[in-house]
Amino acid sequence: MLKKRIIPCLDIKNGRTVKGVNFVDIRDAGDPIELAKKYVEEGADELVFLDITATIEKRKTLAELVEKIAREINIPFTVGGGINSIKDVSIIIKAGADKVSINSSAVKRPELISEIAMQFGSQCVVVAIDTKFKNNEWLVYRNGGKIPTTFKTLDWAIKAEKLGAGEILLTSMNNDGTKNGFAVDITNTISQAVNIPVIASGGAGAKEHFKEIFEKAKASGALAASIFHFGEIPIPELKKYLKTQNIPIR
DSSP: OOOBEEEEEEEEETTEEEEEETTEEEEEEEOHHHHHHHHHHHTOSOEEEEETTOOTTTHHHHHHHHHHHHHHOOSOEEEESSOOSHHHHHHHHHHTOSEEEESHHHHHOTHHHHHHHHHHOGGGEEEEEEEEEETTEEEEEETTTTEEEEEEHHHHHHHHHHHTOSEEEEEETTTTTTOSOOOHHHHHHHHHHOSSOEEEESOOOSHHHHHHHHHHSOOSEEEESHHHHTTSSOHHHHHHHHHHTTOOBO
């Protein structure tokens, strides 16, 4: 069995790490480079950086931040936010990121997934899916969870894999920031339907939530933000706990 990954996520706004609840109520959580270094020391397996207010003007700023991060850390990291073209991907990868995460741009133009996969390899493309359970079904949202689409989450995940995605980062908007646990059902549905790794995101609040998502949903990684940023669950403590539960951890 593949070893499970623990992945801190740093949402970046104007060069600072921030955190919200259900995609709103954003508050400051610290300096991204200092946090990144701390997570490497604590044993994080990977990191994800998402520029949550990305615009074309900020692309240069983000690239500079990626360069600084790449100089300071030695574990794989993914960068997302406002990546709309091969040129954007090229800038971020050249700056030192291992993977890029695309979300709204992939929903609007699915062939972007194939274009990135062909040029940089599938392992470089993470398709991030923001999903919400509404009217008895899981639907995909774009633009930071602000705009509903007609895409059903399961269909979109399957299509993303066919187009060349190497990984899916699945965030339940219903669970995000609530600390009540990950969305086990939809994560399991997606994990069973695709042959690429699925990272669960949204809702981590206790060590048991990680155990649950790994055992009941077959997620290959679990991503969290505030519980790590604010020291509620130190990564070494979480990994120690998961090992006692016989969950294969790096």
